[in-house]
Amino acid sequence: MIQFEDVVIKYGDFTAMHDFTMVINEGEFFTLLGPSGCGKTTILRSLAGFVDVSSGAIKVNGQIINDVPTEKRNIGIVFQSYALFPTMNVYDNIAFGLKVKKLGKNEIRDLVLEITRKVELGEEQLYKNVSELSGGQQQRVAIARAMILKPGILCLDEPLSNLDAKLRGQLRHELKILQRDLGITTIYVTHDQEEALTLSDRIAVFNKGHLEQVGTPFEIYNESNSSFVCDFIGDINTCTGRTIDSINGQSEKKFDRDKPAYLRIERILTGTANPGPKYVKLRGSVIDREYNGIFTKYFYDVDGEILKGLERNIGAEPGAVGDAVDLFINPEDIKQF
Ligand SMILES: Nc1ncnc2c1ncn2[C@@H]1O[C@H](COP(=O)(O)OP(=O)(O)OP(=O)(O)O)[C@@H](O)[C@H]1O
Ligand SMILES: [Mg+2]
Structure with a gap:
């Protein structure tokens, strides 16, 4: 267990x-999630011992580690930039930590081969120079190099952000399986909300x-506790003034018309019939749409305010620009802070 207790971290003033x-x-x-500059890497650095905390305590398994030197913390780190040793081949990169620990040649060889298989790096890659590898392969080397030391904690700082979308998705899935198999406590840093939602047991938003908030992906998405988290996670409608009046007028709710009211875009339903007694109806017209294969995102003009909705593409195209549509909203789905 890792505990951060009343921790403050400063760089100078x-x-x-x-x-x-x-x-x-x-x-x-x-997962530590948040926009650029919010402090994610700083937290990893403090855990790994690269930066001191100004006050408070970091504990691992009940022991305060504030003054424990980096090399004694038993933490593996994978950086965004890979940080591989460019003059060494793949094998030597992965074996590096074990050589420092002065393990025997044969033992090192067995461990390198074992971890190479786990991260699904081909044995034929082992004697290549790291510069001959693709980004995804280099990232596997970086993960293998950290994992081979069997750290108690694994820290991954935006490990996939340099990869293309498809490879990112694939490696993300493999990483999750590897982590589950090894059961290693993992702190993952990202500013990508989709990555955070799909990978994490829990997420901390900064x-x-x-x-700002700590919770399971479900809680962070559905029970966001602030405007910031609402906005940062997923796509959301921000309803104001007249839309709020209209919703208030048709329901028991009394939302404040002077504050933003948040509504997830997939919660807006369309169709000819009211989907349930709790729903209120708004009239909209399609002003734009974004087709993305599985879904189409719609932009509706509702009395001058733009609301977004999501429709699954099953068969016929659900709507065209200029179409008038009935939008059904359950006021229970609206959040105000
Ligand atoms: N060595 C340093 N000296 C002074 N300020 C720093 C130092 N490192 C980081 N900072 C500042 O601390 C804040 C947090 O930086 P940090 O690197 O932790 O952000 P991050 O969340 O990891 O961002 P990114 O997503 O861009 O990597 C930033 O405002 C940054 O400018
Ligand atoms: Mg960072």
Whole structure:
């Protein structure tokens, strides 16, 4: 178990992380999510011992590690930039940590082959120079190099962000399976909300050095506890003024018309019949749409306000620009803070 207790991290006069408290459980896949500059890498650095905490305590299995030197923390790190040794071949990159530990040649060889298989790197890659590998292969080497030391904690700092979308999706899935098989406590850093939702047991969302929310992907998405989390995770409608009046007028709800009201785009239903007694109806017209294969995202003009909706593409195209549509909304799905 990893505990951050009232931790503050500063670079000189600048406070990169304000007082935060957070627990990461044994074997958990825990993601730090937030926009660029919010402090994700800073937290990893503090855990690994590359930056000191200004106040508070970091504990691993109940022991305060604030003053434990980096090399004694038993933490593996994979950086966004791979940070492989460019003059060494793949084998030597992966074996590096074991050589430092002065393990025997044969033992090192067995362990390198074992981890190479786990990260699905072909044996024929082992004697290539790292510069001859693709981005995805280099990333596998970086993961193998960290994993081979059997760290108690694995930290991955945006490991997939340099890869193309398809490979990112594939490696993401493999990483999750590997992590599950090894049961290693993993802290994963990303600013990609989809990656966070698909991979994590739990997610911590950060905003400008503040911890906004910790929860399961379901909780973060469906029970966002602030405007920031609502906006940052997924696609969302921000309803204002007249739309709020119309919803208030048709329901028992009394949303504040002067504050944004949030509604997930897939919660807007369309059709000819009201889907249920709780739903209110808004009249809209299609002003634009984005086809993405499985879904089409629609942009509706509702009395001057633009709302977005999502339709599954099953067979016929659901609508065209200019079509008038009835939009059904359950006021229970709306959040205001
Ligand atoms: N060595 C440093 N000295 C001074 N300020 C720093 C240092 N490293 C980071 N910062 C600042 O601390 C804040 C958090 O940086 P950090 O690298 O943790 O962000 P991040 O969430 O990892 O961002 P990104 O997604 O861009 O990697 C930023 O405002 C950054 O400018
Ligand atoms: Mg970073």
